Amino acid sequence: MPQPASPDDRLRTKSERQIKRRxxxxxxxxxxPYLALLCMFGVFPVFYAFGLSFFDTIxxxxxxxxxxxxxxGDFRLPRSAGNVLLFTAQWVTMTIIGVSVLSLMLDAIPxxxxxxxxxxxxxxxxxxxxxxxxxxxxxxxxxxSPFRPILHLAGWDTLQSLVVGLGYxxxxxxMSYFATSGGxxxxxxxxxxxxxxxxxxxxxxDGAKPYQIALRIKLPMIWRSIVLMGxxxxxxxxxxxxxxxxxxxxxxxxxxxDWSLNQLAFSYAFQMGDFGASAALSTMLVMVSVTIAxxxxxxxxxxxxx
Amino acid sequence: xxxxxxxxxxxxxxxxxxxxxxxAAALAADPVTLTVWSDTARLSLFAAYDDQHENITLNVVxxxxxxxxxxxxxxxxxxxxxxDVIFMSDIGYTSQLATRxxxxxxxxxxxxxxxxxxxxYPNANSPCYLNGKLLCLRNDLAHMIVWYxxxxxxxxxQTVPKTxxxxxxxxxxxxxxxxxxxxxxxxxxLISYLxxxxxxxxxxxxxxxxxxxxxxxSDACVKAATMVDTMVANxxxxxxxxxxxxxxxxxxxxxxxxxxxxxxxxxxxxKPTYEFKPGTLAASxxxxxxxxxxxxxxxxxxxxxxxxxxxxxxDEVLDLIVxxxxxxxxxxxxxxxxxxxxxALAWGAKLKADAYYANAEVFDVEVASxxxxxxxxxxxxxxxxxxIAKTLSAAISGGGKAVDALPALQxxxxxxxxxxxxxxx
Numbered sequence: 164m165p166q167p168a169s170p171d172d173r174l175r176t177k178s179e180r181q182i183k184r185r186x187x188x189x190x191x192x193x194x195x196p197y198l199a200l201l202c203m204f205g206v207f208p209v210f211y212a213f214g215l216s217f218f219d220t221i222x223x224x225x226x227x228x229x230x231x232x233x234x235x236g237d238f239r240l241p242r243s244a245g246n247v248l249l250f251t252a253q254w255v256t257m258t259i260i261g262v263s264v265l266s267l268m269l270d271a272i273p274x275x276x277x278x279x280x281x282x283x284x285x286x287x288x289x290x291x292x293x294x295x296x297x298x299x300x301x302x303x304x305x306x307x308s309p310f311r312p313i314l315h316l317a318g319w320d321t322l323q324s325l326v327v328g329l330g331y332x333x334x335x336x337x338m339s340y341f342a343t344s345g346g347x348x349x350x351x352x353x354x355x356x357x358x359x360x361x362x363x364x365x366x367x368x369d370g371a372k373p374y375q376i377a378l379r380i381k382l383p384m385i386w387r388s389i390v391l392m393g394x395x396x397x398x399x400x401x402x403x404x405x406x407x408x409x410x411x412x413x414x415x416x417x418x419x420x421d422w423s424l425n426q427l428a429f430s431y432a433f434q435m436g437d438f439g440a441s442a443a444l445s446t447m448l449v450m451v452s453v454t455i456a457x458x459x460x461x462x463x464x465x466x467x468x469x
Numbered sequence: 470x471x472x473x474x475x476x477x478x479x480x481x482x483x484x485x486x487x488x489x490x491x492x493a494a495a496l497a498a499d500p501v502t503l504t505v506w507s508d509t510a511r512l513s514l515f516a517a518y519d520d521q522h523e524n525i526t527l528n529v530v531x532x533x534x535x536x537x538x539x540x541x542x543x544x545x546x547x548x549x550x551x552x553d554v555i556f557m558s559d560i561g562y563t564s565q566l567a568t569r570x571x572x573x574x575x576x577x578x579x580x581x582x583x584x585x586x587x588x589x590y591p592n593a594n595s596p597c598y599l600n601g602k603l604l605c606l607r608n609d610l611a612h613m614i615v616w617y618x619x620x621x622x623x624x625x626x627q628t629v630p631k632t633x634x635x636x637x638x639x640x641x642x643x644x645x646x647x648x649x650x651x652x653x654x655x656x657x658x659l660i661s662y663l664x665x666x667x668x669x670x671x672x673x674x675x676x677x678x679x680x681x682x683x684x685x686x687s688d689a690c691v692k693a694a695t696m697v698d699t700m701v702a703n704x705x706x707x708x709x710x711x712x713x714x715x716x717x718x719x720x721x722x723x724x725x726x727x728x729x730x731x732x733x734x735x736x737x738x739x740k741p742t743y744e745f746k747p748g749t750l751a752a753s754x755x756x757x758x759x760x761x762x763x764x765x766x767x768x769x770x771x772x773x774x775x776x777x778x779x780x781x782x783x784d785e786v787l788d789l790i791v792x793x794x795x796x797x798x799x800x801x802x803x804x805x806x807x808x809x810x811x812x813a814l815a816w817g818a819k820l821k822a823d824a825y826y827a828n829a830e831v832f833d834v835e836v837a838s839x840x841x842x843x844x845x846x847x848x849x850x851x852x853x854x855x856x857i858a859k860t861l862s863a864a865i866s867g868g869g870k871a872v873d874a875l876p877a878l879q880x881x882x883x884x885x886x887x888x889x890x891x892x893x894x
Binding site: 220221237238239304306307321322323324326327414415416417418419420421432433434435436437438 | 538539542543545546565568569570571654655656657708709710712713714715850852854855858859862863866867868884887888889
């Protein structure tokens with residue numbers, strides 16, 4: 164059976180090919196500044212750390228996997244890994260459910276109001292995370308918080324009792340959720356507004372209720388954006404650093420210098436002066452992130468066109 | 470001939486003498502620039518040194534005390550410039566800057582005159598000795614003493630405790646009435662309660678390199694921890710930190726008649742934050758346990774000066790460190806009590822004349838208490854305060870008992886010590 168000519172075959176005249184090549188060239192030109200910066204501050208440090216992780220950084224002697232065995236033998240590692248996984252699980256769940264629900268609800272209300280609300284949701288994300296931690300220390304402290312009555316209702320009368328009651332992982336998950344969800348609500352809102360209106364109209368004509376439209380029509384059409392949000396949140400989550408590092412601002416009794424894996428890497432380099440071990444831990448962290456991202460992308464055929 | 474010769478000889482000698490004096494002058498005038506990393510409180514001190522020394526210029530860089538260690542380690546690792554002299558706000562930095570990985574600090578052993586060293590208060594320089602080597606000089610003391618509100622104590626009909634047993638009894642009497650005698654969760658006061666009875670949290674073993682004695686579950690530790698638990702139960706030690714709003718509110722409303730705090734507590738916490746009224750604040754020497762010959766008191770802070778072991782100007786660096794820690798005229802105006810006794814005596818005159826305090830004896834108490842400084846208040850590569858926070862403070866704030874958290878503290882400290890390459894006994 165003769166195959167029908169693909170659209171590509173029809174483009175294969177000489178001038179059309181030249182035009183296509185020129186367009187590709189322009190795309191690379193626009194990508195170049197970003198790629199240069201990515202190589203300098205993203206790719207190069209990863210390879211530098213990878214190389215460093217096999218050396219004794221003081222004498223510059225190659226010593227194989229010694230740094231890795233040092234880090235893997237660290238009694239703090241399982242504890243920190245557990246903390247980070249607990250935090251990431253809570254935060255990613257909050258983000259996926261919270262952002263999806265809010266975005267779908269915003270998409271169902273009048274456009275102008277939705278835009279205003281989206282801007283308001285975005286505001287906390289505009290504050291840098293370190294400042295946000297300090298802000299949250301006030302919000303969560305039952306002795307000074309504007310939400311005192313609610314916190315007292317839950318039985319928390321001091322910041323200590325709240326931290327003990329909720330656990331650090333949950334406290335950090337809440338902080339991170341409010342810091343980043345606003346940005347994602349804007350992104351998912353964008354994905355929702357690009358959905359074909361005729362499909363939604365058709366559903367409405369067929370008698371679908373707003374929640375049915377949201378769950379049965381819109382949600383399946385934006386799942387890729389939600390998965391992307393999940394991947395990026397996971398990758399950011401296992402790198403948690405600022406929240407536990409700055410929590411000691413609330414008092415020395417809250418100091419958590421080795422709560423997360425990134426804090427361990429930091430303490431290896433800047434407290435113990437062991438840059439090799441720090442590099443080994445960082446390399447392992449990057450590998451975990453990259454592996455999980457690759458699995459999700461290829462197993463779910465994320466970038467495959469429908 | 471003879472005369473001529475001798476004349477020539479004299480001339481030669483004179484010329485040589487002139488030459489050598491020129492050379493000396495030239496040497497003395499040889500300008501030396503030292504880079505100093507300082508905190509903001511020490512800027513005027515370094516400026517004064519710069520003014521008094523014609524041939525030495527100080528390039529003073531203000532560094533956030535918390536970032537000092539990281540910045541030096543980054544500098545050493547990257548081969549960038551590191552300072553010649555540093556002020557270390559954390560006594561832990563000394564041991565962290567004398568490791569194989571960050572071998573920064575200059576060995577001052579035998580370089581500081583013994584007579585000068587003898588002028589420091591007892592154990593003032595123990596945070597500077599590491600495996601028998603002197604690596605820094607202490608700037609200021611911060612030992613724990615008893616602070617109290619004199620009229621309030623009288624009004625309550627209470628006497629100032631001399632022993633920990635009396636302290637516990639005071640807590641039992643006042644706690645149920647809503648008064649507090651301090652925090653049960655702030656790490657440094659907690660450490661001071663524990664070590665006062667001879668509890669060994671992480672004490673270096675004399676003569677053994679990098680060896681620590683850790684025994685957090687001994688009878689001494691249990692005794693002190695039990696006292697804390699009892700006082701938490703009757704409300705006299707709070708589950709909030711001493712800087713937390715609820716505690717500050719308590720102190721401002723006259724509900725903190727007495728608190729154990731470092732020497733800087735009066736000037737920098739009680740006066741500005743707790744707002745005790747002028748003429749009320751007095752101090753007393755550290756407490757003893759029944760049967761203990763003399764008190765032993767922990768410290769909360771105290772900075773040190775150190776130099777770079779690969780500096781181009783070791784003599785000038787040494788001179789600056791010794792001057793900064795011991796110059797009486799400059800230390801007179803220091804923000805906290807100098808560790809160098811003659812300097813401290815000059816410094817204390819202002820405190821004695823300060824009408825804010827209830828009497829002129831506060832400084833005398835600080836001096837007398839300095840003799841009881843714990844020899845185990847040393848520089849460690851492990852963070853004792855964070856280990857206490859994670860175990861005891863967390864247990865107490867969660868409604869648990871300090872006594873029950875001692876085994877967890879023992880495990881945490883032992884693990885931390887081994888991770889940081891200490892032998893544990």
